[in-house]
Amino acid sequence: MSWEEIEEGDANIIVPEQDESKEGPKKVRDEVFYNPSMKMNRDICISFLNSLSYRKDLNVLDGMAGTGVRGLRVFKETPISNVTINDVSIDSISSIKKNVKKNSLTGQINITQASVEKHIIENRYKYDYIDIDPFGTPVPYYPLAARYVSHKGFVGITATDTSVLCGTYPKTCLRRYSALPRNNWCRHENGLRILIGYCVKEAARHDRWVEPLLSYYEGHHFRTYLKIGEGAEKADSCIEKLEKVIFQDYWWEQDDLKCEKKPSGPFWTGKLHSEDVLSDMDEVGELDKKILSFWKEEIGKPPFFYETNEISSFLKKAPPPLKTIIRGLRSKGYKVSKTHFSPTGIKTDAPREKVEEIFLKI
Ligand SMILES: C[S@@+](CC[C@H](N)C(=O)[O-])C[C@H]1O[C@@H](n2cnc3c(N)ncnc32)[C@H](O)[C@@H]1O
Structure with a gap:
């Protein structure tokens, strides 16, 4: 294997040589894994941990570390000094x-070789x-x-099985996540909400509650940061936020208008983000304001969204500019925002007919 030296954030690391002509990681599973296109995932992780700077004493486990770049960056770019890379x-x-040696941190970062399952069990709470x-x-x-993070601790998880969560393989989704996905215009939000729903159910088995602090879809993966604590009643309230949904999915078959009748889910219908965490991340100032503002705008809006291109093809009318739709719905007193899930989507509490009215007026 040939290696190259790169910088990511404040970390200087040696990684398997990257093939610039290809997107994503070049290396296969049984070699050392580094994916440059996941830099943003790690940048967000750093910003998230910096937003918790009131908890400098956090004990951090980078459980599936590859080259160790994430753990190294946590040590170098946040006030946290208790870091284990496994x-x-x-x-x-x-x-x-x-890589730890290269950054002159030998002895300051704990390095362990184990399956993350075994490591967590041996280091409960x-x-x-x-x-x-x-x-x-x-x-x-x-x-x-979920079971063994400390009370009111945090878990950051990535899921790259997006095609399963978004509905290409519904049987696999049922097996893995006990939920029926829906491969419609909303598939990325559906997938993320199935993932969080699964996280809620798993934690609840152990009388633990989950509060999503930041959750998003980006470039072929889902990521969610959860706060997890003990408490059966609060776990029950989380379970109450899991719902099955019948989407207003319409399609034409010859001249007949068909409509979806089967419920999908269950989906997490609670918040995806915490306003406080996003404000603190904004204050930390490490992330692009634009991406933060997309997430911020989603707060207080209902789950799921309308896809203007889908409504446009259903009505056989060109879509009005997004700004016009947003202004039109706001003027009628509805909450409305853009969404990070789709550049042509809108989140609103308006019923679909009200959104369609704006299309029909133009
Ligand atoms: C996607 S890579 C991690 C990338 C890394 N977190 C980063 O940000 O660059 C997944 C890693 O998990 C490791 N892995 C696979 N199964 C594991 C297990 N059961 N316990 C711990 N590590 C595991 C692999 O060796 C691989 O390095």
Whole structure:
């Protein structure tokens, strides 16, 4: 394997040589894994942890670390100094050791080689933040993190099995997440809400509640940051926010208008983000204001969204500019915003007929 030296954030690391002509990681699973296109995922992680700076004493586990870049960046770019970097692979551990040394942090960062499942079980309630960043689904790992993160601790999880969560493989989704996905215009929000719903159910098994602090879809993955604590009653309230939904999915079959009748889900119907966390991230100032403002605008809006292109093709009318739709709905007293899930989507509490009216007026 040939290696190259790169900088990411404040970390200077050696990674498997990248093939510039390809997007995503070049290396296969049994080699050391580094994906440059996940830099934004790690930038957001740093900003999220900096927004918790009132908890400088956080004990952090980078549980599936690859080259260790995330854990190294946490140590260097946040006030947190209790960092453990873990991976199951011997090759990863040897690259993590090199990278920790390269950043002159030998002895300051704890390095362990174990399956993250075993590590969490052997270190129950020790960690206040656990990062789960697997290949594909987090389902084999998340339950232990949810059960054994410290009370009112945090878990950051990535899911890259987006096609499963978004409805291309409904049977797999039912098996993994006990939910029926819906592959419609809203598929990315549906997938994220299935993932969070699953996280809520798993935590509730152990009388633990979950509060999503920041959740998003970006470039082929989902990511959610959850606060998790003990309390059966609060866990019950979380479960109450899981709902099955019948989408207003319409399509034409010859001249007949068909409508979806089967419920999908269950979906998490509560908040995706915490206003306080996003404001603190904004204050920290590390992330692009534009992305933060998309997430901020979504707060207080109902789950799911309307896709203007879908309404346009259903009505066989060109879509009015997004601004016109937003202004029109606001003038009627509805809440409305753009959404990070789709550049042509809108979130609103207006019924679909009211959105259609604006299309029909133009
Ligand atoms: C997607 S990569 C992690 C990338 C890394 N977090 C980053 O930000 O660059 C997944 C990693 O999980 C490791 N892994 C796979 N199964 C594991 C397990 N059961 N316990 C711990 N690590 C595991 C792999 O060796 C691989 O390094």
